[in-house]
Amino acid sequence: MTKRILLCDDELPILRAVEFKLKKVGFSVMVAQNGEAAWAVIRESLPDLIVSDYQMPILDGLGLAKRVRENPTTQHIPFILLTGKGFELDQEELRARLGITRVLSKPFSPRELVEQATEILQGAQYNSESAAKPCGETG
Template sequence: MTHSVLIVEDDDSIVEALNFLMETAGFDVRIAREGPRAIELVKEAVPDVMILDVMLPGCDGFEVARNIRSHQLTKHIPILMLTAKNRPIDQEKAHEIGVTAFMTKPFSTREVVEKVKGMLNS
């Protein structure tokens, strides 16, 4: 069974890298470049896992995660928050919302793939 991943990121180079990594790892990939679009895509088809940036146009990743966690059909989605924001307060906020894992940019490509696979197996 192929798992699906929703990449929510507005930086083209990071989108390209994550898309390549996830497809190479065997995932079906969808991409949203804005917060509101991510919420729409989740409603259209619930992904198995989400990679979510914090700084996004429309609404930030914290708001996207809050929205995902507030609905019965989507509250279970594992969320990897992948962001340049590395202050402890950002990590605490992500944890309070219910983000599954938090990684900072720049990131190790191998670690991202391992983290995503690990979130699916837990």
């Protein structure tokens, strides 16, 4: 089954470049240009991975991550946060507080994102029980 990725970014050139690369390697890609639109897609389609920009209008990436983690139906979905503020954000706190799987600083290469997405979706074996726990921790 083809893995579905939701890509959310308000910068159309980034959105299109990354969408193209992800589709090229076989992922099914859904897109949104703000967190509120992304939340609507998530509720309707339950993607296998969410990739979201940090700074966006209407609902930013952290607000979107919070909604995803607070909802029992979506809390297991891996979440990659894209940000131009990579060095300003405490990545460990984001992982602990919001369950952010990875943080990629802008500028990033679309190839790097494809590699990260592939690694997460192939190797992590996410399910509703394991995703809520830190890596290596068992129930």
